[in-house]
Amino acid sequence: MSTATPPSIAPPKEQTEAGNYFVANYPPFSFWTQDGVKDALEQLQKPAPAGRPMGIYFHIPFCRKRCHFCYFRVYTDKNADDIKQYLDASVTEMERVATMPYVAGRKPQFVYFGGGTPSYLSVPQLHSLTDRMKALFPWDEVKEVAFEAEPGTLTEKKLDAIRSLGVTRLSLGVENFDDHILEINGRAHRSGEIDRAYNHARSIGFPQINIDLIAGMVEETEDNWKRCIEKALALQPDCLTIYQMEIPYNTTIYKEMKAAGKLVAPVADWPTKRRWVSEAFAAFEAAGYTVSSATTVVKNPNTTKFVYRDSLWSGADLLPLGVASFGILGDVHVQNHADILPYQMLVGAGKMPYYRAYHTTHEERFLREFILRLKLGRVQASYYIAHYGIDPRERFAPQLAWLSSEGFGSVEGDDICLNREGLMQVDRLLHEFFLPQHRNARYT
Numbered sequence: 001m002s003t004a005t006p007p008s009i010a011p012p013k014e015q016t017e018a019g020n021y022f023v024a025n026y027p028p029f030s031f032w033t034q035d036g037v038k039d040a041l042e043q044l045q046k047p048a049p050a051g052r053p054m055g056i057y058f059h060i061p062f063c064r065k066r067c068h069f070c071y072f073r074v075y076t077d078k079n080a081d082d083i084k085q086y087l088d089a090s091v092t093e094m095e096r097v098a099t100m101p102y103v104a105g106r107k108p109q110f111v112y113f114g115g116g117t118p119s120y121l122s123v124p125q126l127h128s129l130t131d132r133m134k135a136l137f138p139w140d141e142v143k144e145v146a147f148e149a150e151p152g153t154l155t156e157k158k159l160d161a162i163r164s165l166g167v168t169r170l171s172l173g174v175e176n177f178d179d180h181i182l183e184i185n186g187r188a189h190r191s192g193e194i195d196r197a198y199n200h201a202r203s204i205g206f207p208q209i210n211i212d213l214i215a216g217m218v219e220e221t222e223d224n225w226k227r228c229i230e231k232a233l234a235l236q237p238d239c240l241t242i243y244q245m246e247i248p249y250n251t252t253i254y255k256e257m258k259a260a261g262k263l264v265a266p267v268a269d270w271p272t273k274r275r276w277v278s279e280a281f282a283a284f285e286a287a288g289y290t291v292s293s294a295t296t297v298v299k300n301p302n303t304t305k306f307v308y309r310d311s312l313w314s315g316a317d318l319l320p321l322g323v324a325s326f327g328i329l330g331d332v333h334v335q336n337h338a339d340i341l342p343y344q345m346l347v348g349a350g351k352m353p354y355y356r357a358y359h360t361t362h363e364e365r366f367l368r369e370f371i372l373r374l375k376l377g378r379v380q381a382s383y384y385i386a387h388y389g390i391d392p393r394e395r396f397a398p399q400l401a402w403l404s405s406e407g408f409g410s411v412e413g414d415d416i417c418l419n420r421e422g423l424m425q426v427d428r429l430l431h432e433f434f435l436p437q438h439r440n441a442r443y444t
């Protein structure tokens with residue numbers, strides 16, 4: 001194939017080596033600094049622009065077990081007292097930020113409980129936390145409350161409670177339906193718990209249930225992946241999200257690779273993982289679903305909305321609450337302290353628990369929205385002209401010509417599109433749009 005311009009990104013590697021693959025934000029987290037925290041604190045002292053949407057991200061860092069592919073800071077050894085202390089600290093953080101000029105008087109349009117495992121909390125802990133949240137930030141304007149759950153933590157009683165809190169989108173971390181694969185990848189749940197949790201969640205009327213799968217877990221096979229697709233289809237979720245297995249540096253799998261002197265991870269190569277996701281998407285499309293991004297298919301695109309994702313990709317503010325949480329305050333990206341003890345100490349000392357931050361430029365905000373929205377497979381140039389005064393068709397003419405020459409996408413009038421082949425490797429291709437100083441950066 002011809003190349004309209006040589007790619008500045010590294011040529012594709014077929015084998016899965018250690019490193020972060022998934023692009024979750026821009027500029028990369030490795031460019032955020034402790035120096036930047038003063039900008040986040042200054043931002044809190046300013047009034048917010050009228051009408052700017054705001055959401056809340058609340059982080060629960062506890063899990064029953066540490067999955068072998070997990071690169072988050074999670075705690076598997078905390079007792080009820082530890083959890084109470086953590087929740088109390090996070091409510092204190094909430095009380096403090098609620099008084100800041102940038103936040104005071106604003107109501108969230110979306111709330112996201114992520115982790116870790118939010119469903120690790122007990123029913124009384126969940127009620128207490130959300131009652132205190134709602135007293136500070138009322139949910140009467142909230143369009144979406146998303147909640148991540150591990151199937152093995154979901155009793156009927158807990159699901160009833162989660163539904164009663166006002167959760168609209170329950171996201172089940174299924175990852176795989178095979179007990180052996182779940183076990184050797186360090187997952188805490190088993191297949192029977194998936195069915196039980198899903199069936200009860202369905203019966204009590206969650207507006208939206210999502211199932212997460214991972215293509216290419218350790219010991220995944222062609223036959224098992226086919227069975228996973230069949231089982232996921234049989235459940236008829238409102239939304240299916242599939243990630244391609246990656247092995248970041250701080251995972252158990254990487255540590256084992258390093259100890260054994262191995263460069264290649266013991267999982268399927270990238271072309272196989274891409275094919276597996278393509279096959280799953282095709283099976284769901286044949287059943288009437290619509291591919292809505294590089295990682296998602298939805299049953300009904302008219303009713304299945306992603307308020308959290310779409311808001312964050314179009315200029316909303318995000319309040320970070322809890323250890324390691326990420327947030328957006330105007331032009332400043334910020335992350336809370338990632339360790340629970342310093343986090344609690346900072347909050348206890350009357351400070352905001354910010355650890356690192358990054359003050360974005362106009363150009364970086366344009367790039368961020370372009371890069372992240374390209375994961376939807378189609379963006380409109382007119383959006384960027386209206387919001388940023390930049391036409392991406394001109395700004396990225398060489399990159400777009402290259403994408404087209406490689407058979408990954410096209411420009412069709414106002415639309416910049418990726419085809420399925422491009423969408424399946426979008427995280428790799430996105431680096432081509434990064435500013436030169438951000439390319440080939442470590443992503444965490």
Ligand code: SF4
Nearest residue numbers: 063066067070115116
């Ligand atoms: S459940 Fe999620 S956050 Fe917890 S250890 Fe597993 S991958 Fe990490």
